Amino acid sequence: MVSPMNGRAELRDDKVITPFGDLAPRPDIRPEVLLRLSGKLQTTLELGQLLEIFLEEIQQAVLVDGLTFHHEPTNTTIAVGRNSLHTANYRLQTQQDYMGDMTFHRSTRFREHELANIEGLMTTLVYPLRNALRYHEALAAAFRDPLTGAGNRVALDKTLSREVELSKRHDQPLSVLMLDLDHFKQVNDEFGHSMGDKVLKEAVKAMTGCIRQTDMCFRYGGEEFLIMLSNADQSGALRIAERVRMGIGQLSFAGKKDKLQVTASIGCATLQPSDDTEELVSRADTALYVAKDSGRNRVISDLDIEYTRQGDVSEEPSPEPNQEANGH
Template sequence: MVSPLHSNGHAELQRENVVSAFGDLASRPDLRPELLLKLTGKLQTTLDLNQLLEIFFTEMQQAVLVDGMVYQHAELKLRYSIGRQPPHSASYQLQTQKDYMGELVFYRSTRFREHELANIEGLLSTLVFPLRNALRYQEALLAAYRDPLTGAGNRVALDQTLNREIELTKRHQQDLSILMLDLDHFKLINDLYGHATGDEVLKAVVDCIGRCIRQTDMCFRYGGEEFLIMLSNADGAGALRIAERIRMSISDLRFDTDKGPLQVTTSIGCAGMTFEDDKESLLHRADKALYRAKHAGRNRVICDVDEVTVV
């Protein structure tokens, strides 16, 4: 079903109707049956979320003039935007009886009229189940590339993503830096406090990293307590700032255990890509910088260039 949330710019919905994929429409849309049939057929041709939303946006413009559309699903951290976002909008929440499927917002430069909102709701009723299937497929793909404990990307995701980013960086002559992060004395944490506490630490560290990096950056679990952070469009100085922010944030974490409070620290090696680098050479330089950080006393950041150290 499609629940109208709100419309702004004087196109406000004055009713509490819910439009169901299998119920009667409270406000009858004025839609050609052949348009709905064509749209239904096209929406069943793909499980790719972006392609599905693009098909829907293109086909709906035959019934309602819309300048832009934004789809977002906060829980799955999904956002798709197409077209412009003028001041007038109408928002809808999509769900079945069991599944929440996110929110769609439609934009245009003039107010939506009542019959146009009814048409949008009629069109949305054809999207509900194809969208549910696309989201389930998306979740399955994400699970295949995600570390089940921490939610960080796994080694398969790292290999594919880093190769792609290196290629794009060279093609567009942009900066790319990576951080190799290892938790200090993590084996001792497992031995003294137990593996359950160790798992709690790993999950908290990944959450902490996520709060410190930008939306364009990515975190991967490289090994047991070792993580790799990929920083797109970040030069050496920018990477060092992010690395130090991560180091300080992790050192501020506190864990209450049955054996008393626990504090963790991390050592970080930083490497910026050169145009001679491939994946192996870039990882090797970051790993060497991490090794130096460990042997310099831990709880510090070292860059592979000129052995710059941040403590």
Template sequence: MMHVQGNTIDFDTARLKLDQSTKSASTRRKLAKQGSQFETVQRQLLHNLQTTLEVGQVLSLFHKGLQELLQVDALEYKNNADPSPIQVGQPALHRCSYRISHAGNYLGELQFSRQQRFAENELLAIETLLGTLLFPLRNALMYREALRDALNDSLTGTSNRLALNQNLERDIRQSHRSQQPLSLLVLDIDHFKQVNDRYGHAYGDAALKAVANCVTESLRSVDGLYRLGGEEFVVLLNSTSLGAGRMVAERIRKSVENMQFELDGQPIPLTVSLGLATLRAEDNASSLINRGDQLMYDAKRQGRNRVCIEAAQ
């Protein structure tokens, strides 16, 4: 049977414990059972955890320290803001868990596991060493949140042009290395200016969000949706040929056309025009986007609510 020992550790309490641990005779006696290695690991963690702002790397370094001191097999970190937990190592039978907070703010939950049950002095060592983790973990979480804000479009929730520039450059390099196709869709909402002019920008914003959500639901989890500006979006389709990209584009077009969108109870028809381009050997990010953009305008000129693709090379 799995044995789990749970505790709640407040950030400020853990810091206080770290500062005062050497002042308590009973604490010194319990931690002395860990030998001089405890102080060595503590010093290493205080230094090493300050060297990165990546959440996963911070947790890996902390796990490494616990592994050296207590033979902890695995660490698992969960945070309500992330759909998937971070796991380091292989989970084992006996576990102890901690819910971590700072000044009432939730920072996440940590669970440690190993084959042998944790003794009281070992739990004290973990709780004391958590004081070395919490500042770096909080800073890494703040950095990640700031990075997400910088790369996300606040209105639609999609990624923004900065994220597109970064990810497209990366995907082009990967495509050239792996010899896998890379396709790109540029889509624009048809007659969007009329929605803004007739109903106002607040309703126009609602239409933008509705289309973005509809497109997202039509994509695979590995695809990326980016707001290029205004009512124009880009979809990155990794490992996707021209033919497969056309199927995705048609699925998006039909989904938006069939979307039930209403303003004050009045149904408002929305459609999109799409241009599909596939990476060529001589392409860079700008040339690929420009070709997709021109093809999207071709779709507009041909009557809107359609997909235009380039001729196969």
């Protein structure tokens, strides 16, 4: 079923295109167009490619400048073609599945017979789109930690390698945060593993709520997470890290006897020209352990460690010449 969502394209309320109402304009589409479109939509399970094929084919029957597809459950948005002033919006739904919302764009208003043609063409998209969404979700699950929903190590390796390469190619900053939940073993020991799982899930929600849409959160292992900050220099990364630390610190959980609050220690590192992915992560990891050794619940940058070491070296007294000569 494909239903119009609003009236910006002169749609009547409650118009549903399957089956067509007796008073609604009927689609005027050549059978060979539908047959060719149906066949081409069966050639791919890749969501973006499927929508590109659909737009290219329907433009032979209806003037459309572009389309935008949004699937709320997977937070997926794909735009094909170009946006224009006038839109027609549809909700795609079968009896079992919600398959997203589709918006068509063009520079002039849609007429009723054109909307009927669009709706007729969309009937060929429903099941290929459902298959593509299931494939998309299966691929996403393969790169997602099943407990927290954060990216897993496989996703981290692929994504970070790509981002390091892009950062160097386009001379853009890239930073990573290595985060560890403080005293997490005590959470499991004193409150149980089910509480520990809940803490991990809520911590990831807090992290994702504090970072930008372009940033990504990965579960590195146990209670340790890596947050990748695209186009973020050291000062920007530290601001985001402090937001994340405070967001996690505001979490509160009700135990059987006592209330549980958690904190996080965070190490921050920014990509240097000579870095590869291992060196970048290693410096963030070192900064994390300095944060934990310094009292936990704080953010430490890799550059802070370098400055500390330089200070330690400069303050170390040199031996007196006579002491060195006499062997004292």
